[in-house]
Amino acid sequence: MRRLPIFFLVDVSESMVGEKLYKLEEGIGAVVSTLRKDPYALEMAFLSVIAFAGKAKTVTQFTELFAFHPPELPVGGGTALGAALSHLMDEIDRTVVTTTPDRKGDWRPIIFLLTDGYPTDNVTPALERWNRSYRHRVGLVAISIGGGADHTLLKRLTDDVVVFNDSAQDAFARFIRWISMSIQSQSRSVSAGQDGKVNLAKAEPGLLVPVESAAGLAPFAGVDDRYAVFVGKCAKKKLPYVVKYERHMGRMEASDPVLANLLKTRRYALDTAVPVKHSYFDLSDTVGSGQSVYSEDLIGQPNCPHCGARFAMAVCGCGKIHCVEGEGEQTCPWCDKIGIYGTAEAGDGFDIGRGRG
Known part of the structure; x- marks a missing residue:
C-alpha cells in the first residue's frame, strides 16, 4: 500500500503559550477525528507531529491514522526553525519510502508548518539543504499564525504561504476545517493517481490572508517583541x-x-x-x-x-x-x-x- 505521509511541524515557542497552543492541540485531534470518517484518508494517511522551540523533537511518531493519538504539545524557549527543518528532513529520510525502478514508494508527503514568529537560529544551512533535496518532492504549506512569522523566509521554502487570521470569528475551528478538507482533497487526488501540488481547499472569507497583503512585525534585538x-x-x-x-x-x-x-x-x-x-x-x-x-x-x-x-x-x-x-x-x-x-x-x-x- 502506498501511504500518504502527513507531518505537522508546530511552533511551540513561548509566544504560542496560552489559547493558541490549546486550540492547536484540540485542532489536531479534530483533524484526526474528521479524517477517520473519510475512507480515502483512513486507507492511506499516516501522521506525525514535530514540535519545535529552541530545539525540535518528534512528539508523535509516524503513525497510521486509525492508531494515531493526538499529543499534548510541549512548550520551549526560542524559535529554532533551522533545527526544525533539519529534524523534519531527517524524519522524512527515516520514514518515507521513496520510489525506485523496482517499487512504488509513498505518495508525496504533505507538511503543515505552523509558526507565529521569526527564527532565533541560523536557518541558512537547513534552507539550502531543503531547496536542494526536498522542496521538489514534498508539499509544504507554511502558515503564519497572526501574521507574525518571517514571510520572506517562508517564501524561500515554499510557494504555499498563507497568513492565518487568528482574530477572526471562530478562527481556529474554521482553520482546522480547512486543514481537514485539504487533506481529504489530497487523499482523493492521490487515490486517482494524481500526485502533484498540494490540493488545498478553498478557505472561508477572512480566514487566510494572502501573504503579500499581511503586515509582519520584525523582531527586536533577537526577540519576538509582540x-x-x-x-x-x-x-x-x-x-x-x-x-x-x-x-x-x-x-x-x-x-x-x-x-x-x-x-x-x-x-x-x-x-x-x-x-x-x-x-x-x-x-x-x-x-x-x-x-x-x-x-x-x-x-x-x-x-x-x-x-x-x-x-x-x-x-x-x-x-x-x-x-x-x-x-x-x-x-x-x-x-x-x-x-x-x-x-x-x-x-x-x-x-x-x-x-x-
Missing part, C-alpha cells in the same frame, strides 16, 4: 511556569479605554500565566535573549499557576523569577538563597530578563 515572556518557578512545587505579556499596538482602545490609556506609556499588558513541565528546558535553547524589560512597562501581576500564590513575578537577586505569597523573607527556588522581598514604589522600577518568545 510579547514579553518570562520563565518563573513555583517556590512550593519547584515547577516552572511561563508568564506572557502582550504588546499593546493599538488593539485595546475600543474594548478597554482605561487600560489603553495606561498603555500609552506602559507597553505590555498581562496575557496569561501557564504551568509547564520540566520538558520546557529540554526544548529550549541555552543562549537566552540577553534582553530585558523594565518592570514598570508591565501591566498586571499574575498568580502562580501551580500553587496560586498572589505574586508570580518576584525577582531574586540571582535574576530569576519565582512566586511569593507576600512581602518578607522568602527562599528562591532557583538558587536556594534567602532574601527579603517587598513591593517596588513608583519610579523604583528595575530590569527583568526576558525570554526570546
Whole structure:
C-alpha cells in the first residue's frame, strides 16, 4: 500500500503559550477525528507531529491514522526553525519510502508548518539543504499564525504561504476545517493517481490572508517583541511556569479605554500565566535573549499557576523569577538563597530578563 505521509511541524515557542497552543492541540485531534470518517484518508494517511522551540523533537511518531493519538504539545524557549527543518528532513529520510525502478514508494508527503514568529537560529544551512533535496518532492504549506512569522523566509521554502487570521470569528475551528478538507482533497487526488501540488481547499472569507497583503512585525534585538515572556518557578512545587505579556499596538482602545490609556506609556499588558513541565528546558535553547524589560512597562501581576500564590513575578537577586505569597523573607527556588522581598514604589522600577518568545 502506498501511504500518504502527513507531518505537522508546530511552533511551540513561548509566544504560542496560552489559547493558541490549546486550540492547536484540540485542532489536531479534530483533524484526526474528521479524517477517520473519510475512507480515502483512513486507507492511506499516516501522521506525525514535530514540535519545535529552541530545539525540535518528534512528539508523535509516524503513525497510521486509525492508531494515531493526538499529543499534548510541549512548550520551549526560542524559535529554532533551522533545527526544525533539519529534524523534519531527517524524519522524512527515516520514514518515507521513496520510489525506485523496482517499487512504488509513498505518495508525496504533505507538511503543515505552523509558526507565529521569526527564527532565533541560523536557518541558512537547513534552507539550502531543503531547496536542494526536498522542496521538489514534498508539499509544504507554511502558515503564519497572526501574521507574525518571517514571510520572506517562508517564501524561500515554499510557494504555499498563507497568513492565518487568528482574530477572526471562530478562527481556529474554521482553520482546522480547512486543514481537514485539504487533506481529504489530497487523499482523493492521490487515490486517482494524481500526485502533484498540494490540493488545498478553498478557505472561508477572512480566514487566510494572502501573504503579500499581511503586515509582519520584525523582531527586536533577537526577540519576538509582540510579547514579553518570562520563565518563573513555583517556590512550593519547584515547577516552572511561563508568564506572557502582550504588546499593546493599538488593539485595546475600543474594548478597554482605561487600560489603553495606561498603555500609552506602559507597553505590555498581562496575557496569561501557564504551568509547564520540566520538558520546557529540554526544548529550549541555552543562549537566552540577553534582553530585558523594565518592570514598570508591565501591566498586571499574575498568580502562580501551580500553587496560586498572589505574586508570580518576584525577582531574586540571582535574576530569576519565582512566586511569593507576600512581602518578607522568602527562599528562591532557583538558587536556594534567602532574601527579603517587598513591593517596588513608583519610579523604583528595575530590569527583568526576558525570554526570546
